[in-house]
Amino acid sequence: MAEHPRSRRENDRMGERKMNAKDLIKMNNEKREELTKENEAYYSDILLYIRTHLTLSEQQSEELLMELLDHLLEGQKEGKRAEDIFGSDPKGYCDEMIAQIPKEDRKNNFTFILFLMIQFAGWIALTRGALELIIGFFTEINNTVFLGTAVVKSMINFLVLYGVVIGIFSWLKNSIYKKNSKIKDFFVVFLLMCTAVTVFVLFSKIIPNFGYAIEVGWLFYLISGIVLLLLTVLINKKARITK
Amino acid sequence: MSLRSQLLKGILEGCILTIISKEDVYGYELSVKLQKFGLDDVSEGSIYPILLRLQKDKYIVGTMRDSPHGPKRKYYSLTDEGEEALKEFRKEWQSIQGPVERMIEWGRER
Incomplete structure (x- = not known):
């Protein structure tokens, strides 16, 4: 995705270099290994479901997926299951989010x-x-x-x-x-x-x-x-x- | 969507805007704060569809930033439009809160 060169440089200086979708996907793969088997199954379905919606902005989708994963990992530490956090209707939940994610340019x-x-x-x-x-x-x-x-x-x-x-x-x-x-x-x-x-x-x-x-x-x-x-x-x- | 859940969503939206207006937070932090205020019936995950909608409406912006301890998180901050929306929410809430409370009190008196 094209980025404005100046804002990119500014971000670098502030130590806030924007993570692009590829970085996020890589990080997601690493973090996912920390999930329990049950949570992994629930989360992977969300991941696949959102990623196969090809018209969505990749950057926005990956940022959302990372947020959900981080949240799940925190919850897992307290013994929560994915279902406790995201509810028992994952498809409905995802559809609700997909409706709000911006489309790819x-x-x-x-x-x-x-x-x-x-x-x-x-x-x-x-x-x-x-x-x-x-x-x-x-x-x-x-x-x-x-x-x-x-x-x-x-x-x-x-x-x-x-x-x-x-x-x-x-x-x-x-x-x-x-x-x-x-x-x-x-x-x-x-x-x-x-x-x-x-x-x-x-x-x-x-x-x-x-x-x-x-x-x-x-x-x-x-x-x-x-x-x-x-x-x-x-x-x-x-x-x-x-x- | 039922009127009831729409109403609840609107209120939750206002609460989220209020928290973000105080300080920039990321998703998990936000849900912890909501629970601290006693909103623990709200399922944690339901904040994400709302956060997405608030971003779409340009009330908040999310940026990936380093968190104090640990990895990058997406922090949300309020925009000027969000500030306006929050004012609007406060006004609406105040116009409902008083009458509803009075009505409940009145209903209790037999």
């Missing part, structure tokens, strides 16, 4: 998706370059690429991947406080994903070749893969996406 979301797309394309290009280099030793490869087709295919590729990820998250989100139908739900999600992938494969078979035809060899893939991945490192430095 839209600009952040857009940058993040763009970042993922470039990274995804980078890895695909790198892998393809490496594969073609190896396979090229044994057989002749058809190097003709139709630009239009390539663009459409990668877009669909990305959309399917995006859909699969969203699907997994919403399954997780909905299954945390459900006791019975976890497995059934999983199969529904699994089937949906199989369908998505099948549709994708069929689609890519029927997309006609269009756009400029260019000859592209393994070297081009390798170089563009490396360039794209370097680009993600640069973007990350500037926008501090993964902090």
Whole structure:
């Protein structure tokens, strides 16, 4: 998340450097080990439930999760159970809080998706370059690429991947406080994903070749893969996406 | 939400603003203070949804800071808007408290 450079420096001087979400997650992992088994089970459900709500501000969510954990640890010292502190309806309790947590900045979301797309394309290009280099030793490869087709295919590729990820998250989100139908739900999600992938494969078979035809060899893939991945490192430095 | 629990929430909100106006506190500290005043029927966890709403309404701000003994905590402090809201709460409370007490007294006299 972008921070104002001056305020950051001021914070450093005052010994109050802002803890970003990544620091908080790390600290959370360490502190959670101090919980009793029962409290850990209760708390982990809260954690998972709030974290799988992807539209929430990550920073705000992690700060809240840390507060709840600190409170629980203090209570535990006095022999309290998580249920005594947070009540017997964790889902209702979480929903009440989730309604109040600010949403993640839209600009952040857009940058993040763009970042993922470039990274995804980078890895695909790198892998393809490496594969073609190896396979090229044994057989002749058809190097003709139709630009239009390539663009459409990668877009669909990305959309399917995006859909699969969203699907997994919403399954997780909905299954945390459900006791019975976890497995059934999983199969529904699994089937949906199989369908998505099948549709994708069929689609890519029927997309006609269009756009400029260019000859592209393994070297081009390798170089563009490396360039794209370097680009993600640069973007990350500037926008501090993964902090 | 029932009227009863809405009323209680409003009162709890006012109490929380009052404590924060005295000094910056973090969540656990706040719940200890509420209990010290005798509000121990309030389940401890219920302060967090309220703290979130007060932040959303910009009545308080939370900042992660080192605590005297131990790790960083999220301390809450009152904003100018929060100061106004607290004044409003005091006014409202005073306009209810007297009449309600008198009515209860009156109800007891048979």
